[in-house]
Amino acid sequence: MGDWMTVTDPVLCTENKNLSQYTSETKMSPSSLYSQQVLCSSVPLSKNVHGVFGVFCTGENIEQSISYLDQELTTFGFPSLYEESKSKEAKRELNIVAVLNCMNELLVLQRKNLLAQESVETQNLKLGSDMDHLQSCYAKLKEQLETSRREMIGLQERDRQLQCKNRSLHQLLKNEKDEVQKLQNIIASRATQYNHDVKRKEREYNKLKERLHQLVMNKKDKNIAMDVLNYVGRADGKRGSWRTDKTEARNEDEMYKILLNDYEYRQKQILMENAELKKVLQQMKKEMISLLSPQKKKPRERAEDGTGTVAISDIEDDSGELSRDSVWGLSCDTVREQLTNSIRKQWRILKSHVEKLDNQASKVHSEGLNEEDVISRQDHEQETEKLELEIERCKEMIKAQQQLLQQQLATTCDDDTTSLLRDCYLLEEKERLKEEWTLFKEQKKNFERERRSFTEAAIRLGLERKAFEEERASWVKQQFLNMTNFDHQNSENVKLFSAFSGSSDPDNLIVHSRPRQKKLHSVANGVPACTSKLTKSLPASPSTSDFRQTHSCVSEHSSISVLNITPEESKPSEVARESTDQKWSVQSRPSSREGCYSGCSSAFRSAHGDRDDLP
Amino acid sequence: MNFSESFKLSGLLCRFSPDGKYLASCVQYRLVIRDVTTLQILQLYTCLDQIQHIEWSADSLFILCAMYRRGLVQVWSLEQPEWHCKIDEGSAGLVASCWSPDGRHILNTTEFHLRITVWSLCTKSVSYIKYPKACQQGLTFTRDGRYLALAERRDCRDYVSIFVCSDWQLLRHFDTDTQDLTGIEWAPNGCVLAAWDTCLEYKVLLYSLDGRLLSAYCAYEWSLGIKSVAWSPSSQFLAIGSYDGKVRLLNHVTWKMITEFGHPATINNPKTVVYKEAEKSPLLGLGHLSFPPPRAMAGALSTSESKYEIASGPVSLQTLKPVADRANPRMGVGMLAFSSDSYFLASRNDNVPNAVWIWDIQKLKLFVVLEHMSPVRSFQWDPQQPRLAICTGGSKVYLWSPAGCVSVQVPGEGDFPVLGLCWHLSGDSLALLSKDHFCLCFLETKERVGTAYEQRDGMPRT
Incomplete structure (x- = not known):
């Protein structure tokens, strides 16, 4: 299986090289070497050789085998198995340690080799499978190539056929054309x-007719x-005349x-037709002139930028007006030309005008369309949004104004200014307050009256109590022996009653002033926050320091001052002026204050804008 | 609408006299002259043979009866019943005979178009005009009766000769640039002569009275050309119907085409009114059905009543597929007529034979289409007003006017297949001609109608 040349592992490769080197020297497996050696040594160990051919070491050849191994191992680069002798003559001793080391090394080597072999085998397998795959791929591709080649051939064939067909068709067409030509010629x-x-x-x-004519006519045909x-007379009564x-x-x-x-x-x-047409033309021209003349001024201005024809034609009209009648009477070429030219010009103007109008109309129409169905809602929404915004702004403005008023109040810190502040309220409110005030006064009076009556009653009660106590004392004295429970109860009742009578007046006052107080509180609560921020951001500006002062005052006074307000003291105009001054001062410094005061300033700005818009 | 009783007739020969007083009709070899108002027979003339053609003289004094087979023309006088005149063309034969406009000359065309003989009733003089061309319409008089234009053929070339009718003097003689001249027609004003070429070539030539060529018009080449030509009574338009199924209108100033009227088989324009003849639900009793078995079957369409229905939407008309390999294919505009006021033009496309197109000349648009159940045989405009009478060979007469249209059953039992019609001069009455009968149809229900005629509704025919 394994082909050593294909092994790619570099380590193994080098090892193999070494091995091969060594093996080239030795060329044989140990057993064969052994036999060689045996031959060389010429020891007649044929029996042994034959008998123990498979066995490397026997009892007899230990020394030899050791020496052989030593030799072999030394050739392989292992240390010698023998101990190094001091002298050459001395018999070399077998070094067990070296042997063991060698063996161990050999074993390690063996294992390594085995591992390498294994890996090589797996690689080999892998490579084999790879190769198989590649081969199959190659086969497939080859097949594909073959089919495509075949296809190409087929297509070429078809192409050729089509070309042939085309050629034949061309030929046919040519023939047909020729035929047509021939037929046309034939027809012609x-x-x-x-x-x-x-x-x-x-x-x-x-000729025949002539002949027939001669035959039929010239012969004295009795029948004809x-x-x-x-003979009848002629219709007109005249006699026929000679030719x-x-x-x-x-x-x-x-x-x-x-x-x-x-x-x-x-x-x-x-x-007649001409006259009629002329009449129509004249009328048309007149109408055109009348139609165009009202815009004469406008177009003339406009005409500067391009359509100067209006002016020209108008001038022409003016000059031609007198000779018009004569022009209609005449109809020579020059006049006609003039006429047609002027009419053409006018017509062009009219046309451009109409086109302009058309464009406008179309624009308006398209806009109108949008308005009609879409914008109605959008507009509403926008409008409501706008209105809401405005309301918001107004609210803010009112707030700011109130604030300013508070500031004003704080700066002056007088009763006068507080009274002035009162006047900042709307008249209605003032009225209401007055009413309330009167009501309040009345109530106060009532209360006082009641108080008086109460005090009187209390006095009376005290007297009564005294009397009662006296009575009780007497009664106690009388019934000292009987009971003491009822007496305690009575005393409690009297306490309650007295407490009520004492606190009734201020309680009522508080109740009445509560709504007003609340409002002012909300305003006052907003202001201090602002001022605190202001002081932080603009500590140096004098006005803000003023603000600070005023606001701190406001915060202090807000609750009190309202209660101290007297409606009688009022100078509205002054207050208003001052407040506006304040506004201006605030607005003139928008840059650094925007962060904290944007709400207010915007409100002011809008207020300012509103004021500007007003006539 | 009233109908007279029906009278016998042969050869569709029934003519109102030009003055509108008399009505001439032929029954075999007898000529019957009736009074138009009373329909009483005024005169009865007997000719030598079966009459093939009759014509009133322009002054309504004479009437000629031509018997082509015998080569004979007999002339009768209304004023002098005993007066007679017989013209024998002898061995030369006779193919056409007509009055000259003065009513004192008779123009007889001999067989083979050898010559035209002009016979005078005033003098013994006889004139001959040689080389008349054998064509569709080779002889035409101007409306005022002064001039005669005659198509001639000499040396394989077409000529037109213009004669003065008063003394038959040749006024002009000019050749026309035509292959085979087919027809000539004077404009109603008598100053322009239209001449058109054979159907193989689309060519119209317009000549002035003095023989100048005013204009030539050719719409297309290589295809079959002109089939019919009509002048408008105002001489303003010349309508040319051609084999391509179109009518072209030429104007009288530049002689250029104004417009082109196509005759498509489908009508898409919703502005065009399409009247479609539809059968009325048959109200016939069983007995009526059984009574005339063979003829009722044959003329089933004509016996049943019909009405016009307005067709809506795109209407497709019945078309014939013309046989291409036969001569004179049934296609193209073969019938054309202007209304007397020149406002309308009626036309028939021969491959849509059931329909009559009526064109509005003022707007130059298709106005109305009338589609019938059978092919239109002929139509004629009322001489007084825009009113068109149409017959289809059925027992109905159709009338159209801008106000609407109506289909009228000719009353009487049995069939009265209307094969032809002719209007009275006044437009009050209409002669309806069938193969062997004729009757008058009175349109205006004026006071005089009821006087002399019985209403023929349901009356047995004599």
């Missing part, structure tokens, strides 16, 4: 022949006759007269 010749024959026949026929009772040159001339005259009449009639008709 036949036609000429036929025509010739026809002519000949006709001539003969004519007219048998009339009496003369005169009549001939007259006939000619008459014919020409008829023709002339006809031509005259036709000319008249054409003239």
